[in-house]
Amino acid sequence: MKEYPKNFARFYDLIYHRIRDEADLEFFQNEAIRIKGKVLEIGVGTGRLFMNSLNHGVDIYGIDISDPMLNVLYDKLDRNEHYRVSLQDMTDFRFDFKFDLIVAPFRVIMHIPDKSDQLKAINNVYKHLNKNGKFIFDTFIPDLKSLINGLKDITDFQGEYEPGKMVRRIVSTTPDLLNQIIDVRFIMEWEENGKLEREDWSTPMRYFFRFELEHLVERSKFGKCKILGDYKGNELNKDSKEFIVVCQR
Ligand SMILES: C[S@@+](CC[C@H](N)C(=O)[O-])C[C@H]1O[C@@H](n2cnc3c(N)ncnc32)[C@H](O)[C@@H]1O
Known part of the structure; x- marks a missing residue:
């Protein structure tokens, strides 16, 4: 993990x-x-x-x-x-x-x-x-259909974290059926100091x-x-x- x-x-x-x-x-x-x-x-x-x-x-x-x-x-x-x-x-x-x-x-x-x-x-x-x-x-x-199809760049959250400053999260998933794992990739994007910042993180989840x-x-x-x-x-x-x-x- x-x-x-x-x-x-x-x-x-x-x-x-x-x-x-x-x-x-x-x-x-x-x-x-x-x-x-x-x-x-x-x-x-x-x-x-x-x-x-x-x-x-x-x-x-x-x-x-x-x-x-x-x-x-x-x-x-x-x-x-x-x-x-x-x-x-x-x-x-x-x-x-x-x-x-x-x-x-x-x-x-x-x-x-x-x-x-x-x-x-x-x-x-x-x-x-x-x-x-x-x-x-x-x-x-596990929902078998979405497990197998996976998610591709779905924005599952968008909002302001401070007045006028946006944050959004984008999720993708890839199944590894043999190991009973979904690899979940999160991209976090947020506005800070006039720039769009980004953090990219993946984690395996055992279903x-x-x-x-x-x-x-x-x-x-x-x-x-x-x-x-x-x-x-x-x-x-x-x-x-x-x-x-x-x-x-
Ligand atoms: C989805 S979050 C849930 C946090 C909180 N329980 C909640 O409901 O908002 C899962 C948490 O489990 C922690 N975690 C993962 N593996 C763990 C382990 N082996 N022992 C203790 N904590 C662990 C993660 O660091 C993360 O903070």
């Missing part, structure tokens, strides 16, 4: 508060606020969801492998709250206390291509949960099918899971766009 770069992190909140909050923020907020103990967000990023839980009084911690993403989050936090956030990898993170809820929201596990690393990550989560603690992660359900996810969890210490089909808590059905995997220790 290539680390989320500086300008992707810089514009992340502008883009995803607009195009993602409506889908998942309330779900993760409700899961977090009912917890009396500690909560961990893996792949916390810029704190899009984390800050909301923290502001609701949740005793939440966050880890991520991207410095640029975490720097955006540190800027939002009071200094005395910085201890909550650390640069750590899902596969080998460590805390000397345990959590009652661990979440890895918005496709974090899709950044781990290798199945032995995925298993290691899930078992590491298990180790850090209290008895009856819950682990929730999500992946998108999952339903029974692979079930097998993966069954091979882990959790042994079983429940897969929901949306953030309203509905069962999987033919219109589902998400796998929301819920595991209990």
Whole structure:
């Protein structure tokens, strides 16, 4: 996985508060606020969801492998709250206390291509949960047609990041069917100091099918899971766009 770069992190909140909050923020907020103990967000990023839980009084911690993403989050936090956030990898993170809820929201596990690393990550989560603690992660359900056709230079976001200053994001995808990977290329373009700046970044995303996810969890210490089909808590059905995997220790 290539680390989320500086300008992707810089514009992340502008883009995803607009195009993602409506889908998942309330779900993760409700899961977090009912917890009396500690909560961990893996792949916390810029704190899009984390800050909301923290502001609701949740005793939440966050880890991520991207410095640029975490720097955006540190800027939002009071200094005395910085201890909550650390640069750590899902596969080998460590805390000397345990959590009652661990979440890895918005496709974090899709950044781990290798199945032995995925298993290691899930078992590491298990180790850090209290008895009856819950682990929730999500992946998108592969849409076979768009997966195979790929996307070609689609502008999925355009807006102003400051009055009169435009930013736009252009996405392309290439499938690698053998390795179950979609290579996603993002081009970020923005106006700054009278020039059009540009950052070009590609990242592989490992997609999952339903029974692979079930097998993966069954091979882990959790042994079983429940897969929901949306953030309203509905069962999987033919219109589902998400796998929301819920595991209990
Ligand atoms: C799509 S972002 C989601 C950020 C945040 N959870 C949200 O919902 O806005 C995925 C995040 O996972 C992080 N990530 C990827 N692989 C990771 C790993 N192995 N361990 C921890 N974080 C990881 C990335 O750096 C990125 O910040």
